[in-house]
Amino acid sequence: MTSANASSRTGTMEPLLLPASDGTLTPYRLRPRSEAFNAELTGKPATRSVYAAAHVVANPFVDPTDRGTANEIDWNATMAFRRHLMSLGLGVADAMDTAQRGGGLDWTLAKTLIQRSGAEARAMGGNLVCGALTDQLAPGQIWPLEQLVDAYLEQATWIRECGGVPVLMASRHLAAAAASVADYERVYDDVLRQVDGPVFMHWLGEAFDPSLRGYWGTTDLDAAADTFLAIIGRHSAKVAGVKISLLDEQREVDIRRRLPEGVLMHTGDDFNYVPLIAGDGPDGHDHSHALLGVFDALAVPARAALARLDDGDIGGFAAILEPTVPLARHLFTAPTSAYKTGVVFLAWLNGHQDHFRMVAGAELQRSVLHLTRVLTLADEAGALADPDLAHARMRSFLATVGIES
Template sequence: MIELPDAEGNLIAFEPKKTPSPFAPGGPALRSRTMFSAAHVVADPTAPNAQYGPATLDWDATMAFRRHLWSHGLAVTEAQDTSQRGMGLDWPLAAELIRRSGAEAKAVGGRLSAAIWTDQLDPTATHSVADVLAAYEQQMEVAEAAGAEIVILASRQLAAAAAGPDDYAEVYRQLIKQASKPVVLHWVRELMDPGLAGYWGSADPDQALENFLAVVAENSDKIDGVKVLPQALDREIDMRRRLPEGVKCYTGDDMSYPTLIAGDGQHHSHALLGILDPLAPLAAAAVRKLDEGDTAGFTELLGPTVQMSFHLFEGTGMDIRFYKTGFTFLAWLSGHQDHFKMIWSEQNDRSPAHLAKAYQLADAFDLFPDPDLAEQRMRQYLADAGVTA
């Protein structure tokens, strides 16, 4: 029994499970759905990694976590916001992360995609559309040299430079043409990033989507899939019905993912998700249910995990970014890393009550390979935080 703090400041007795997670590595390859997990990075515990300061990674632990994801049959998508891209992970460090992950992927036969962006450009300067294209191309060269598939992130610099839909279409047309493999187009709406207002040449979301889908249709033979976030559930369902044959819809909806991945009998979404970072073993087991035609079994297994996602992503505005604190904490409890420290010191950005609830939920979903270790580390964390009976 362990006493855990709740949101009201009380200590509540909790009896964790003693049985190790049944979701072991290995098993048949996932067939019916492509599941890309965005992966967190592990900070070097000997480096300052102070807020807004330079970041230093624990490369061994960071690569070990990617091997963990691959061992369960998931693909890895690298250098996205889950790895603190743009929030401590700058382009030089992202480039090194992509190179190292590429080498690991080759060694274990794992599937890897990598995000290209324009974050090497000075955010305070004015840039032309040609500057933006050149920045994307520089990052594409690094990612392709590492053997990664390309995910094209939406660029704030392109949003500032583009005069209209034709500028977006031309930049994406050039990038898609140059890529050696089909790409994923990843567009985060301005609800999550105000710097993307007017992306695809219109402030009207319906017209912007039409402009976007026109580019997808024109280049469909070189597009593996698209991810547009955030979307209302019905809007993602409508969008995926309109995609050209062979172009996947990758859901980025960390709240409705079980419904979207299960599908409606005619269409379904694949996944490019942050929540797969802590849920990888369970999610892989759930997709294998789908592979066997057992949609009910898939929903029974994965559906309840939405409550964990709601909890880890709780907050408003920029506070939502602290979901990575919960991911890193659960990875430490699970034995995937030896310390709970993050770049920009984000280990301090969730309360003991929040992390205690994350521990309870992970225990409920049988995510701990060694429950005794998880309990020991939970006790250690609470003691260090000054939370005692």
């Protein structure tokens, strides 16, 4: 659909009646499609290493007795979405929290996901990183540190065999078992000594997972950063990149400036990604790369903005992405762990799946009012691929709660 057609068709549609918290309904008309969706977006970004953390598409017909089995995933739609991201030149970060890892996606399902995504990446020449955890071990008990090392290595080996790069994610088991900073150092040192490089290191903050409070052995984030950087420094030959998900722009910049040569900072800050990726040096050389859950929902605008950055047009990069920040901040509002619901809602509005259902029923983690705001902010951000489709799907969604436009 051309931009002109999008404009004329959108302009003739009846307005949506959107609910407010006081029970009133307000007419709302969607804007024409953003020009970003008309651009030729091929090839990988030249100046930044960029990964979109991808969600999984649930099988809407799964029987409750099949929860947690391969039947719970619509594998065709899940892989089609990864091909979409790779076709834009974006790398895929898989089997991480955006894919509901630890919230419906266990290690058994993650293994299949990693294997299938690895095959897609090989076929398309795409970049793939995947989360390595310790979640093959049963929850709710304290595991010996050496078993946590073995669990990390088992998952990292599988990821490598499937063609991906392991991302050593923060382990809930380690957070429960570690009694000191030395315990964290022991586990990570042992893993990094034995793992085949390269790997990414991931620091996931408690906003995303409250059980990770005090990770690295302390709630003092300055001291935690010292431990994190010391481990990376001892193994910099194997650590290709780090992902920081603390939603703290200045702290990320401070850590970025202390990384060893050749270790790339990949921002996981879904609030402050625009200035972090643009950089703060005179020519934008002091910058973060990206591994972002919000780029699942913003893949096309993000790729269009990165093309501007590749041309040295930092202003053009910001002009495309700055309008997306209110949407990102809304998606990741507390409880931050529920952000995946809004991401999948947008994937449905944008035609990447045929329904709004999620693994483990996570579509219920956000309210109707929250999701209504997702629609309007996505519209304002130029993040709706087809406003006519989004209009029709939003109308059907509202009808399920008794609102007829």
